[in-house]
Amino acid sequence: MAQFLQLQQQVFALYGEKKYAQALEVIQQALPQTPDYAARLTDWQACLLCLQGQPDQALKVLQGGLEQGLWFSRNRLTGDPDLAAIQERPELKAILEESERRKQAAQAQIQPKLRVFAPKYFDEKTPLLMAFHMKGANLEDTVPHWLSAVDRGVFLALLQSGQLEGPNEYCWDNFAQAEQEAKSAFAVLKTQHPFNPDYVVLGGASQGAGLALRLALQQTIPAKGFIAVVGAPNPEAFLPHFESAVQKGVKGVFITGDQDRAKPLLENVYEQLHSRGLECRLEVIPNLGHDYPVDMPERLERALRFIIAA
Template identity: 30%
Template sequence: MAPLGFRGLQERVKRLSDQQRHAEAYSLITEEGPRFPDDASDVYYLRSCAAARMGRADLAVTLIREALARGYWYGEVLLRRSPSWGTLQGTAGFEDVARESLARQRAASAAAHCSVVGEDAGPEPYRAVIALHGNGGGARECLHGWREVVREGRLLAAVQSSQWIARDRAVWDDEDEALRDVREQYATLTAEYELDVDHLIIAGFSMGAETALRMALGGTVPARGFVLLGMAGPRTGDPASWLPVMEKQRRSGLPLRGYLMVGANDDDGVRCEKMRRLAEFLTSHGIPCGLEVLPGLGHEYPTDPLPNIRRALAFIRSDDPGHRTPPDT
């Protein structure tokens, strides 16, 4: 049997937990977790959750303390809303580590900023892509996921949400905070770099994709195009819910084109149909939108994104009316 990737390991641990087999879940993540040093924060979290479910509050708190000692931390959402840690709330040991963890979260939120690569992508003004990570991700992962835009002569700037759930992991759930983060970091970016707003693109993955679409339609970022991968969120399956913000974009008179990409296996294929309906809806309301279904891909970044990126950028650049029908490749 091929070794499990970390996502597969997480799924096995969750299945065991759902079956109330918490001791087995703890043994599995403890034995297999060291194979994934880049996911050590999540390994500590899963081990602590399993320990708490086993009734080992002391061990659960010890594991959080070990994670803190290694530089990791957990945000308020996990600390206060994780069902596994529910029995720890109010206990002296847990509240002690929670205070330290929340202090680190506050410091990280205050320091959230854009990460930029591709300063040598060409002369200023730069043709830029502003990218938003998915829920549970961060700017570093985002830069890797959209890295190929730099090879296409673009500056790449990854916006970091300040809604942290753990070190290097944040969400976009609060729309007002998301709006503030994108607006402030875009202002900082434009103060440091001259951008070609006629070729500005905003991109995003998962909940970051839904947030990116909201920012493009609402004019938070004066984008002329958007590229959305595996879009997920409360509005994803309801295209009509975008009408109010689409009206704002229409009144601006600025041209806007978009390109949606979705894995064929994402959400067992359900997300493909949602993306198809959204692409058709946007196109019918004057925002030409392409669609590309990526074979064999789930809810993740493609391993070789360059061909997809090239097609997306070509579609957004194109004024050919023949591109107005979403291509399903």
């Protein structure tokens, strides 16, 4: 997992510098060592080839992935502007049709997964942090970013969605399903772990941040607050619930970057809640895009302290 995160950081850095050929070379060298991420890396290869003016080669790479048993996210292939050069091509339509067939077959075998990390010492007074992954991520991607909470004496529970986005990639697209999965997971936690029900915090990144915020404000899960990293839901999704959340003392921490594509939405949500009396904080990090900050452990510690303080 650490190997893939390092690879992703390296590729994204080269992409940001428009060093597409170098990024492509890095991916090609890494593919044999990262089979669990083959579909994602193949997708990135296609993006980089399109950006270098090689749409035919991009399609060949995707078709080669299909031949190896992979399939690809429709949302990503049709929505990523880096793939604009092939999005009207009939070859891509065929790739999408086969990918959808394979996705449906895979989806039938998928169930949500819950993983819990306990601090060294815990009892019925121990806080609980329940966190939700980004769209297109999985448990393994997500653990490193939240694990530092355990060293601070907090139970960490991570939920992987039962909704497939791509191979080894999951999403929270269907909110009703996501809400039910979260409720079921929380019920399991209550029966198996002695955490303090008055000190429950929900966290998430990107799409998972929007889910955490909605569940906290609705009190679907009786949370004391939320931590939203580079993501938030549209205001109409939660405004009907803000008054009761304020009355219950729900707090929130928003973390974004000045290069984050979700920053305008996140700032709007923060203003909507803050102006209505919900106690929350906004952190805007220089040079951070749509990703976790490198100093996530320190920011997580401060956020938890702010939310669970009496």
